[in-house]
Amino acid sequence: MPQYKLHYFDIRGMAEPARLIFHFAGQEFEDLRYDRQAEWPKVKPTSETGKAPWLDVDDERIYESLALTRYLGRKFNLAGKDEMESAQIDSIVDTCKDFFDEVQSYLSVKRARSEGNLEELRPKYDETCKKWYTYLQSRLDKAKSGFITSKISWGDFLLAEGILTMQNFDEEFAGKYPKIVEYKDRVYSHPKIKEYIEKRGDLLY
Amino acid sequence: MPQYKLHYFDLRGMAEPARLIFHYAGQEFEDIRYPRENWPKNLSETGKAPWLNVDDEKIHESLAINRYLGKIFGLSGKDEMENAQIDSIIDTYKDFFKEAQSYHAVKRGRAEGNLEELKPKYDETCKKWYTYLQSRLDKSESGFIASKISWGDFLLAEGILTMQNFDEEFAEKYPKIVEYQKRIHSLPKIKSYVETRGNLPY
Numbered sequence: 001m002p003q004y005k006l007h008y009f010d011i012r013g014m015a016e017p018a019r020l021i022f023h024f025a026g027q028e029f030e031d032l033r034y035d036r037q038a039e040w041p042k043v044k045p046t047s048e049t050g051k052a053p054w055l056d057v058d059d060e061r062i063y064e065s066l067a068l069t070r071y072l073g074r075k076f077n078l079a080g081k082d083e084m085e086s087a088q089i090d091s092i093v094d095t096c097k098d099f100f101d102e103v104q105s106y107l108s109v110k111r112a113r114s115e116g117n118l119e120e121l122r123p124k125y126d127e128t129c130k131k132w133y134t135y136l137q138s139r140l141d142k143a144k145s146g147f148i149t150s151k152i153s154w155g156d157f158l159l160a161e162g163i164l165t166m167q168n169f170d171e172e173f174a175g176k177y178p179k180i181v182e183y184k185d186r187v188y189s190h191p192k193i194k195e196y197i198e199k200r201g202d203l204l205y
Numbered sequence: 206m207p208q209y210k211l212h213y214f215d216l217r218g219m220a221e222p223a224r225l226i227f228h229y230a231g232q233e234f235e236d237i238r239y240p241r242e243n244w245p246k247n248l249s250e251t252g253k254a255p256w257l258n259v260d261d262e263k264i265h266e267s268l269a270i271n272r273y274l275g276k277i278f279g280l281s282g283k284d285e286m287e288n289a290q291i292d293s294i295i296d297t298y299k300d301f302f303k304e305a306q307s308y309h310a311v312k313r314g315r316a317e318g319n320l321e322e323l324k325p326k327y328d329e330t331c332k333k334w335y336t337y338l339q340s341r342l343d344k345s346e347s348g349f350i351a352s353k354i355s356w357g358d359f360l361l362a363e364g365i366l367t368m369q370n371f372d373e374e375f376a377e378k379y380p381k382i383v384e385y386q387k388r389i390h391s392l393p394k395i396k397s398y399v400e401t402r403g404n405l406p407y
Contacts, residue, residue, distance in 0.1 A: 048337065048340075049297050049337070057286065060286055062286075062289045062290065062293055063293045063297065064292065064293040064296035064297060066292065066296055067289050067290075067292035067293035067296055068289065068293075070289070070292060071285055071286070071288070071289035071292075074285050074288075075285065083273060083276050083277065084259065084262055084264075084273070086273070086276075087264045087269050087270070087272065087273035088264070088269075090266065090268065090269035090272060090273075091264055091265045091266040091269035091270075094266040094268060094269055095251050095265065095266060098253075131252075135250065135251065138250075
């Protein structure tokens with residue numbers, strides 16, 4: 001069995017889907033979490049891309065969260081039943097990424113990490129959310145499994161994490177998208193990750 | 206054999222890597238190209254292009270398409286770790302290209318901005334990315350980003366061609382990178398297509 005070391009910050013963010021995969025698979029891994037202020041400045045130069053997360057698999061290193069999450073998804077049978085399903089997972093996740101890029105400015109202001117006028121940003125945010133969550137619901141309806149493909153995948157883990165984050169920053173979210181929250185709860189209540197989710201602590205992001 | 210239909214605009218852009226894969230594999234496909242203005246957006250589930258029909262199935266998102274076709278046509282890595290490395294390099298490249306594009310947009314007069322102010326950051330970003338790419342090429346020793354040619358090389362080659370089209374200093378600054386691009390574009394299985402496809406700047 002290879003030695004796995006996941007390097008990131010002490011947030012859910014871009015690394016939590018990978019953590020969920022490890023817990024789902026019952027696979028031991030080193031869950032390294034660098035303090036942004038105290039440790040990251042010294043660690044950053046050791047990152048070839050200057051960014052986190054990255055994953056060590058014995059002597060090999062994978063940068064970029066989607067690359068490492070997809071790798072782990074494939075390794076642990078969480079990547080769809082065939083190449084077409086894998087492609088659908090990739091496609092939905094990439095579309096989700098575009099969505100998060102678009103709502104980033106609004107969420108950032110809401111988290112008080114940047115300046116801006118929430119009222120001005122709100123309509124675009126609402127419209128973007130509506131478009132994406134309507135699309136996601138249509139994909140869930142199409143799959144009929146309760147997940148985005150025929151069985152649970154790394155894509156569901158990633159989407160569930162995003163939905164949790166949305167709920168943490170948008171108090172109206174559950175009221176507007178109850179079926180989406182149900183989907184997230186369904187993913188989180190999977191026996192193989194339920195316990196980890198309950199114990200991991202409430203990180204906002 | 207499935208029926209393939211690729212839907213995009215009449216650009217190289219996000220769809221050219223997929224076109225290269227089809228030509229490399231000698232696989233027939235419908236190469237549908239919509240005009241930029243008033244294109245039938247409602248045909249796309251995400252409102253964006255490209256997308257790929259494979260018989261009755263549809264794949265949206267260019268990287269998902271490229272990765273899928275790469276797998277199907279033997280243009281992915283030798284194992285899952287190599288696939289992860291290709292994915293990783295392409296994702297890092299994506300971040301770079303976004304930044305470079307905003308500079309190019311101003312250069313092309315498609316966006317407002319002060320070129321002189323933007324240039325130093327653009328130069329720095331290019332240097333960082335192309336130094337990184339060169340280090341990955343040096344590491345793999347095959348002349349490609351993985352142990353053999355992959356969809357990732359097609360994507361990067363297209364980007365390097367675009368860079369040369371918008372930055373007249375590029376070839377001088379990054380000769381080995383241009384060599385890499387030419388090496389890919391002169392592969393026997395795609396050489397003829399690349400030579401006859403026409404000079405789309407982007």
